[in-house]
Amino acid sequence: MTVTSDLWKIGSVSDAARARTTVARLLADADVPLVQRTRFLTSLTARLRACLDRSGVWELLITTRPATDEAPGHVGAAVRPAGHPPQDPPPWLRTLTCSPPAQPPGPRAADAGDAALAEMLLAADDDTAAVLSRLDEQEELVRFHREELHQTNQGVLALHAELEAAALLQRQLLDAERAARTEAENARRLLTFLADASAAVTASLDHEDILRRLPGLLVPEYASQAGVWLLHDEETSRIGHRPAAAAAAARTGRPQHAAAHPSGLPGIDDLPPSALAPTQPLLCIPLTARHVIGVLTLRAPGDRFAPDTCVMLIELARRIGIALDNALRYEQHRDTAEALQRAQLTDLPTTEGLHLAARYLPATHGLNIGGDWYDAFEQRDGSLLAVIGDVTGHGLHAAVMMGQLRTALRAYAAEEDGPGRILTRLHRLLRHQQPDLYATAAIVRFRPGEPTATWASAGHPPPAVRTPEGAVTVLDTKPGIMLGVPLPYTYEEHTIELTPGSTIALYTDGLVERRALGIDTGIDRLARALAALSTRQLEHDLDVAAEALLTPMLYDSAGDDDVCLLLCRTSASPPPPPAQDVQRRVPRPCSPASGAGAKSLGRSS
Structure with a gap:
């Protein structure tokens, strides 16, 4: 690889012009791109002018190296003061790479005439014109792109404004949605509480x-x-x-x-x-x-x-x-119905040879004050009727109907009818006078001095009889139909032998019936509770015995039905009937079913 050089002495403007012209021709021959060529020459010219302004003699060393397969060619220019040591780096040095092979400089411009020099200077303006033309094109392109960029910027600004407005609207919508959800949740919570609280306060009638x-x-x-x-x-x-x-x-x-x-x-x-x-x-x-x-x-x-x-x-x-x-x-x-019902409950009579005790407990829950009632009174012949009954329905109407039924029963009993006859007439009355009213009742008739009792039932829970020894018999003979059922019916009477000191328990279904167990289980439990009472307790105070009987029977009661209990206990040694009443107190013949169908549950006292 051969590097050639050419040294120029620069002492005047003419020397500088010739040197620049020579470099321009060299770069043009090497097909250096116009812009690079112009930049190189402009830099060289500015350096030469600076040197001339400082006076003295300067040297311009132009070096060329042809291109090879391993490296491209290049053109270099170094400006230094005259006498500057060659081994030291020059103050100004520029090197330009050129793809075509770099050619050594041609004949010096100094050898050319003034006409040739002027032509070369004019040719230098061609490069300037070409650069300016290209610069105009670039400026036009820049103006076009600047306008395009301006339009783009305007679009971007408008887009940013739209995006900001959309973001603001989205935030407002999200805030509105969040507020709506909060309001809906609060409304749901308030409605739920209102429903629950309403259910709580309307569930009670207290x-x-x-x-x-x-x-x-x-x-x-x-x-x-x-x-x-x-x-x-x-x-x-x-x-x-x-x-x-x-x-x-x-x-x-x-x-x-x-x-x-x-x-x-x-x-x-x-x-x-x-x-x-x-x-x-x-x-x-x-x-x-x-x-x-x-x-x-x-x-x-x-x-x-x-x-x-x-x-x-x-x-x-x-x-x-x-x-x-x-x-x-x-x-x-409820208070009115209870007061009316209690007002119609009779005071128990005092009868020689027979002790009575009664309990009435109204329902404690709901409007269930019903038609449960008991009664005990003497007939004209000295017999005593013990009655217990239950009118269907609840409330004031049931209490009023119970009073009417009680009054009618007493009126029929005044004619000295027996239990069966009285129930038959009550049944006929209800069928014709109160077609929508039904009732159950049980009547037991005691005759002073007689060891028997006559009874009849109209669909009522069966009486229970306790002997002095503690054996209990439930009189479960098939009862007649309920009073008021639209069917003609005649009630039968039954007779039971009573040992002196025996106790008969009459009661309503509120004492024995539980929804989960049924009435039969309750009757069996009543029989056991009656058997568990001591003979001494029954003889000493029948009212205390009635309370003792209620305690084991009502511990599981829901309090949704009335309870009536009437205990009838014969004396251990009943007195003989007065002589003048013997004819009037002769027992009536028993019905074929008297005393039949009894079941017993015994316990020693």
């Missing part, structure tokens, strides 16, 4: 039980304190002073809100803060059914009541008012 449940339902989530003022209830009316808002709610029938600042709650009047709770908002809601029966007073759980919560509380108060009104009306109806 107004005191309803009042006890309310604080547990409302505190602490919906109120920090809750109370109910019933306008016509003496007990709640005696409790301390009432807030003015509660009195206003009772007077106007509108909810009242008492706080330092207006609430703006829908459908609620605003009042100044209560003197009883000046720092806590109060909400007083009237309890209304047919009229205002009370006021529900709530203290806010925080610094205010939420509007949605107030709407729910007002609706709940309306339902509480209806539930309380139903409970109060039911209790009044």
Whole structure:
């Protein structure tokens, strides 16, 4: 590889022009690209001018190296002061790589005439013109791209604005959706609570039980304190002073809100803060059914009541008012029916040779005061009739019907009819006078001085007989049909032998019937409980014995039915009948079924 060089002395502008012209021709012959060539020459010219400005003699060394297979060719130019050591790096050096083989410099421009030099200088302007033309093209292209970039930027800015607006709208929609979900969840929670609370207060017909449940339902989530003022209830009316808002709610029938600042709650009047709770908002809601029966007073759980919560509380108060009104009306109806029923229960007569004890227990749950009744009275011949019965249905109507049936039975018994005849006439009466009324009854007739008793039953649970030794017999002879069934029927009488000191238990189904066990199991249990009573207990106090009999029978009772029990105990040594009554007290013949069909369950006392 051969490197050639050419050294120029630069002492004047003419020397510099000739040297530049020579380098320009060399680069043009080497097919150096126009832009690179122009940049190289411009840099060289600027360096030569700088040297001329500093005066002195300068040297321009031009080197060329032809291209080979291993490396491309290049053209180099070095400017240094005259006399500069060759081994030291020159102050200015430029090298330009060229793909075609670099040719050594041609004849010096100094050998050319002025015309040739001028031509070469003009040719240098051709390169400048070409560069300027290309620069114009590039500028035009740049302007085009700048305009295109401007349009693109405008589009990007518009897109960014649209994206920002879309993002803002999306955030607003998400916030609205989140708020809607929160509101829907709050509404669902309030509706669920309203349904549960309504079920809790309407499940009871005891107004005191309803009042006890309310604080547990409302505190602490919906109120920090809750109370109910019933306008016509003496007990709640005696409790301390009432807030003015509660009195206003009772007077106007509108909810009242008492706080330092207006609430703006829908459908609620605003009042100044209560003197009883000046720092806590109060909400007083009237309890209304047919009229205002009370006021529900709530203290806010925080610094205010939420509007949605107030709407729910007002609706709940309306339902509480209806539930309380139903409970109060039911209790009044039940008390009236119970008073009527108790008023019709007879005082047991005192009869020589026969001891009586009775118990009546009204139902404790539900409106189940029914037509259970007992009676005991003497007939004109000295016989005593012990009666127990049960009218179908419950409530005031059943109690009234029971009274009518009792009165009719006494009227028929005044004619000295026996148990079977009395039941037959009652059956006929109910069929014609009360076609929708049914009843069961059992009658036992005791004659003084006689060791027997006559009985008849109309669909009633069978009597149980306990001997002095403790053996118990259930008189389970098939009973007649219920009174009032639309069929003609004649009731039969049955006779049973009674050992002195025997006890007969008459009862209603509330004593023995349980839904899960059935009535037969209850009758067997009654027989065992009757057998478990001691003879001494029965002889000493029959009332205490009746209580002792009820204890094991009612421990599992649901209290949803009335209970009647009538115990009839003969004396251990009955006195003989008076002589003047012997003819009137001759026993009547027994029916063919007398004493038949009895089952016994015995135990020694």
